[in-house]
Amino acid sequence: RRVHGEVFDISNIYRVSVCVPFFLLSMGIDKNSYANNDQIYVTHADLDWHVDFSRKIISGSVVLTAKAESDNVSQLVVDAKDLNILSIQDVATEVPLEHSLGEYHKAFGSSLTIRLASPVNTGAFVKVKIEYETTDKCTAVQWLEPSQTAGKVHPYLFTQCQAIHCRTLVPIQDSPAHKITYTAAVRVNAPLTALMSALSTGQTEVSSGLNQFTFDQQVPIPSYLLALAIGDLQSRDIGPRTRVWSEASMVDAGAFEFADTEKFLVAGEELLNAYCWGRYDILLLPPSFPYGGMENPCLTFVTPTLLAGDKSLANVVAHEIAHSWMGNLITNRTWEHFWMNEGFTVFVERKIMQRLHGKPMQHLHATIGWKDLKHSVDDFGCDSQFTCLHPNLDGVDPDDAFSSVPYEKGFNLLFFLENLVGGEQVFEPFLKHYVNTFQYKTVIFEDFQQLFYDYFNGKVDASILSSIDWETWLHGKGMPPVEPKFDKTLLDAADSLAEKWLSGQVSGSSADIQGWDSAQLVMFFEHLLQENEKRPFSIERLNAMNDAYHFFDTRNSEVRFRWLTLCIVNGHTDALQPAAAFLMEQGRMKFVRPLYRTMFKSQIGRDLAVSTFKQHRNFYHSIASKMVAKDLEIDS
Numbered sequence: 001r002r003v004h005g006e007v008f009d010i011s012n013i014y015r016v017s018v019c020v021p022f023f024l025l026s027m028g029i030d031k032n033s034y035a036n037n038d039q040i041y042v043t044h045a046d047l048d049w050h051v052d053f054s055r056k057i058i059s060g061s062v063v064l065t066a067k068a069e070s071d072n073v074s075q076l077v078v079d080a081k082d083l084n085i086l087s088i089q090d091v092a093t094e095v096p097l098e099h100s101l102g103e104y105h106k107a108f109g110s111s112l113t114i115r116l117a118s119p120v121n122t123g124a125f126v127k128v129k130i131e132y133e134t135t136d137k138c139t140a141v142q143w144l145e146p147s148q149t150a151g152k153v154h155p156y157l158f159t160q161c162q163a164i165h166c167r168t169l170v171p172i173q174d175s176p177a178h179k180i181t182y183t184a185a186v187r188v189n190a191p192l193t194a195l196m197s198a199l200s201t202g203q204t205e206v207s208s209g210l211n212q213f214t215f216d217q218q219v220p221i222p223s224y225l226l227a228l229a230i231g232d233l234q235s236r237d238i239g240p241r242t243r244v245w246s247e248a249s250m251v252d253a254g255a256f257e258f259a260d261t262e263k264f265l266v267a268g269e270e271l272l273n274a275y276c277w278g279r280y281d282i283l284l285l286p287p288s289f290p291y292g293g294m295e296n297p298c299l300t301f302v303t304p305t306l307l308a309g310d311k312s313l314a315n316v317v318a319h320e321i322a323h324s325w326m327g328n329l330i331t332n333r334t335w336e337h338f339w340m341n342e343g344f345t346v347f348v349e350r351k352i353m354q355r356l357h358g359k360p361m362q363h364l365h366a367t368i369g370w371k372d373l374k375h376s377v378d379d380f381g382c383d384s385q386f387t388c389l390h391p392n393l394d395g396v397d398p399d400d401a402f403s404s405v406p407y408e409k410g411f412n413l414l415f416f417l418e419n420l421v422g423g424e425q426v427f428e429p430f431l432k433h434y435v436n437t438f439q440y441k442t443v444i445f446e447d448f449q450q451l452f453y454d455y456f457n458g459k460v461d462a463s464i465l466s467s468i469d470w471e472t473w474l475h476g477k478g479m480p481p482v483e484p485k486f487d488k489t490l491l492d493a494a495d496s497l498a499e500k501w502l503s504g505q506v507s508g509s510s511a512d513i514q515g516w517d518s519a520q521l522v523m524f525f526e527h528l529l530q531e532n533e534k535r536p537f538s539i540e541r542l543n544a545m546n547d548a549y550h551f552f553d554t555r556n557s558e559v560r561f562r563w564l565t566l567c568i569v570n571g572h573t574d575a576l577q578p579a580a581a582f583l584m585e586q587g588r589m590k591f592v593r594p595l596y597r598t599m600f601k602s603q604i605g606r607d608l609a610v611s612t613f614k615q616h617r618n619f620y621h622s623i624a625s626k627m628v629a630k631d632l633e634i635d636s
Contacts, residue, residue: 160289
């Protein structure tokens with residue numbers, strides 16, 4: 001295995017023991033799972049669920065099919081957290097199986113060790129059936145009361161299993177190291193509709209008022225991509241293999257906003273290879289969804305904060321489509337290699353945007369990403385190991401390391417490599433080769449690095465290849481070692497207008513920003529915020545800007561977030577209630593965490609930040625609630 005241009009022997013790496021149990025995988029160490037999938041790994045799951053909204057419980061069973069990786073394997077170890085395990089039996093013999101739960105860890109849950117009916121040898125398959133139910137501590141599921149939905153009549157449910165929350169939904173080897181196929185049967189009361197990260201295979205009425213929805217996912221996926229959503233849903237077709245799902249009041253707006261989805265898919269196929277998942281549907285979720293999007297196969301989850309009314313935020317869908325290859329088809333083997341999912345995805349996303357909107361727009365989004373990366377580094381501190389592209393997650397909940405670092409530092413590594421070897425005409429064929437080589441598999445950095453050297457040896461001068469400082473890129477803290485050079489055509493206009501406002505050279509009119517993409521407005525605000533400590537805004541100038549551009553009225557969440565931030569850091573009390581309203585109407589962590597922090601650190605908004613969160617914390621997803629509570633120094 002080649003690392004940093006040197007060859008070393010990995011055969012002598014051995015298992016070690018630390019305070020949190022972990023194990024050696026075939027090519028990497030997953031420090032966030034108890035599974036013994038170096039010995040036996042789950043290949044398929046058959047789910048049978050009844051969803052009870054009155055109790056907020058999912059009950060039923062899972063049949064796990066597992067394949068032995070070595071001889072004389074006597075037990076199957078899976079991850080379980082906050083589940084009621086009712087019974088476990090061998091499927092072939094229907095004999096009950098001995099099982100035990102290990103010591104509980106607040107982040108990782110417990111090991112569920114199942115003693116097999118008899119030892120199995122390499123290549124043998126076993127099936128075990130686990131009957132269980134979830135509990136009120138299940139962090140994978142968010143249950144919404146009717147009052148929390150747009151329709152206000154029926155309840156709603158959606159899951160978020162990334163990174164290690166699937167173990168609270170189903171006992172499973174909750175590691176991305178191995179992938180599974182799955183089927184599911186989900187029973188739910190009418191008139192609710194169930195959707196999953198799989199292809200629908202039917203709907204039947206099993207009894208009066210109770211419907212069963214069935215699903216089949218034949219492309220292997222990591223456990224974190226198991227997804228379920230249930231609500232009073234409608235759909236609109238927006239292409240030959242694409243559809244938007246949502247509540248009735250938002251479905252048409254979603255169909256308009258995401259009308260270009262098929263164009264994104266075609267661009268991805270031209271760059272990489274054929275889309276293998278069958279359908280690409282979009283579920284526009286209730287506003288408490290904590291992310292911009294979640295790349296669940298066949299059914300991308302997206303936030304309603306993308307409904308700007310002008311398709312200006314549709315690049316998030318381009319990002320989730322890029323995940324169809326980078327992350328879903330080729331998956332990071334452990335969470336320490338998360339950048340292999342997200343850095344590659346951002347890289348492909350921006351190439352899709354380039355094909356549809358040109359290189360200046362691609363580079364403008366890359367510039368925004370560089371700014372976001374600086375913010376993350378500043379928030380963590382430049383000496384934090386979470387600013388490394390490859391962080392150490394020994395004993396660490398992967399959620400705690402979540403930031404733009406794997407996205408943007410990863411993108412910039414690939415952007416650097418592309419330019420180093422000769423540009424996109426040289427690098428894009430390699431990107432396709434990477435997908436064709438590793439599709440359906442899991443990867444770590446060394447897999448990519450070896451393929452990179454194998455591909456470019458003889459095509460690129462050896463001195464160029466040997467100049468790459470992999471160590472600093474992967475393990476260096478802070479910003480990347482090389483600052484990129486992006487096209488500034490669109491950025492210059494934003495910077496110019498910002499400077500005019502900072503110097504008082506403009507009174508402002510709507511013509512100033514006519515025809516601008518929202519990304520240019522984002523950079524306009526980024527310039528103002530970056531200069532704010534040296535050149536703060538007066539309340540009078542903020543009011544003049546709002547009179548000219550009507551930022552308090554905007555529907556664009558990216559612009560709204562930055563406008564409110566600019567106002568609050570400059571002490572504009574008129575922004576406090578709009579900021580609180582923004583925090584109460586959506587739960588996207590990209591916005592709620594930094595806006596809460598801004599209010600909390602300000603002289604004018606600290607008390608309102610704390611009271612707003614305490615009053616509405618149950619509105620947020622459990623992941624977001626946990627992180628904001630830390631930010632506001634509130635005991636969880």
